[in-house]
Amino acid sequence: MTTLWDTTGTAVVRALSEARLEAGGVARGLVLTLVVVADEEQVAEAERAASVASSAHPCRVLIVVRRQVNAAQPRLDAEVLIGGRLGPGESVILRMSGRLGLHAESVVLPLLASDSPVVTWWVGDPPDLIAHDPLGVLADRRVTDIANAADPLAALEQRARDFAPGDTDLAWSRTTPWRAVLAGAFDGVPGTATDASVTARPGSTSGTLLACWLGGRLGIHVPVVEAEGRGIQAIELNLDGGEGAGGTTIALARDGDRSGTLSRTGEPDRTMPLPWFDLGDLLAEELRRLDDDPVYAAALGLSADLGDLADRPRTRTHVWRDPAERSAS
């Protein structure tokens, strides 16, 4: 580990390449660069998640912490780690104070692994417009996590308005186990869906996305029923035409932390895997696919009534925004 106080971007690049040489073989086969944008108090959480994700997909992790944008003197402190607490790959933690935080890309650009994809992940609230953050503009894939926003549903709508292919949100990754079980339960079921509902915690963005996905696929409106508790709690679906004329009901409800009960008319209840993914697992799932996710684009578009978003242009242009000016006005 190399720690550099009050340093420059060039010194960080040199420290990283020295550390690579010293480490010998461990730093081979990088497949991507993961840029993590975090606040100081989120760093520990972000490090944990990044180490899980980078052990599944060896990557260079660059954690960018911006603090005290209004500090008088810009300053950069850095920590270079290879094969340490941040997983088997290479990682650099960059702490930027003062106006440097607004030009973080000047430090990050020379540190990106050459000619491989860049993924930017905002641990906390993403910028309203991703184009405001140059670290989002330079990324091929952008991962946000709006579940902890002050008003998650408003944040979801903002994600839809600001969407460009390559964006995903962890709220969508959290629906994957539910969607997998549900798609499996639908195999070989005769009939057409007539109505369905999703039960979720009030303001659950995952619940909303799941309902929109289901509604979009089945061509019906799927309401979200609010119930106190954690995340998505249950799905119920009715189909006509199956089981004689009586129709079929498919229901999936969470029981416990790792499993759910699947019931289908005419069949015994089954226990299915329905794990709660922690942050690291969710991030690893995002890194598995570096192309855009049109299924998410469709569900997100439906949630904000904006139609299919998959055809929007892929790239963004940086829009300069100075927080100092904004607070002054």
Added chain:
Amino acid sequence: MVAEPRAAATNPLRDPRDRRLPRVPDPCALVVFGVTGDLARKKLIPAIYDLGNRGLLPPGFALLGFARRDWDHGDFEELAMEAAKAHCRTPWRPEAWQRISEAVRFVPGSFDDDEAFDTLAQTLIDLEASHGIGGNTAFYLSIPPAMFPVVLKQMERTGMADNHVSGGWRRVVVEKPFGHDLASSRELNHLVDSVFTAKDVFRIDHYLGKETIQNLLALRFANTLFEPIWNAHYVDSVQITMAEDVGIAGRAGFYDSAGAARDVLQNHLLQLLALTAMEEPVAFDADALRIEKSKVLDAISLPTDLDRYAIRGRYEQGWLAGERVHGYLDESGIPKTSTTESYAAVRLGVETRRWAGVPFYLRTGKRLPRRVTEIAVSFAKAPHLPFAVTDTTELGNNQLVIRVQPDEGVTLRFGSKVPGSAMEVRDVSMDFSYGAAFTEGSPEAYERLILDVLLGDATLFPRNEEVEASWRVVDPLEAFWAGKQPHAYRAGEWGPRAADDMLAADGRSWRRP
């Protein structure tokens, strides 16, 4: 918007672009014959647990064991749990096993017992109602081939193997050996195909389930870099090695009747050769792959001088990995008069425009220094070197090595200048390691193959034409070797001297893996 009417088979929730959702098979049951055997305990049951743990088993899934034991479901479930716990790849989670154990059944009986098979058929029907397995069943024959006829006849008698009677799909999984020569394999194929339809028969060659083998196809057909030089103009020779450090412990009876050529060369090595040498398939599916592999296997030629180019060996006592080990003839269960080989090496040709004149050296053996499987493609030397002769003495052939196991990956060897004031060129190796680029756990071969059987995807399974074509290669070798004594090699050596001489005669040498 109103949903369009659709056939029952299409699932509106599935979208090929939605790659987050896993491929999950139809509701089905898996029946394992010989469930108390080693393979079932060490590979099959753990693989099923791992599939379940990864959420890849359908909601309606049942596991049935059939064996001659006086057990009930509980005893079997206990054994299965122990086996899964001891050998699983993914973390052990009791609740994941709980989901599988809800649908574990055991049917006791011997293979000639009509009543036991009636019970089995009835159990499947019952499970259809109670567990929603929908008439779909895969039968895994983890039993000696001698038992196949009687088991298959029982399935025929009870109608278990019939797609129409069951109203779903019925598939059968067969392990090697697929016969012991062309005639017996034809007989076996005929027997299995008469009970099941040919497309429902899955012959497992677990090497083909390995990630690196699938990566060989990606390497060849997804890149522009290698295919232009993948031919006799640039390739000097190919070496395919499958070495094992273990002896024949526990398999003496079977092994002594088969030998290295039948046990490994006929199936694994020839399949690896076929994948290395085949033309590009028109699609990545079972039929297209089978067509290309069959073409290569049919084009294989044997050397005329078998004395020099078909070598077999047998290990004597020696030291391996710091331990003293017995010779082959001293292993328990091996008759002193045995002439079976524990090592086989052969030079084959592939008579196509692409490969004419390129030797394919295949070797396999037991009690070799380490366990390793690899395909090494050696390229021709540069036609002209502008350097002084002394500058390039340490430069060998460029090589592309596909490491199948262990340390799965690809090595590329090429010449590079040694730093310093003199021009000196030496070989360096560039390594791509699966472990480093994608540490996301590679599934076990059996996990992948069982999933493919349940999904009905036969891409990674050899078809009977391939098995028969392979026997056409091995039969003449066996006929040539019959009655002769194998060459001796010391346990812990890379095979007999005669095998080294075979390459030396061509001006080459074996690669040390």
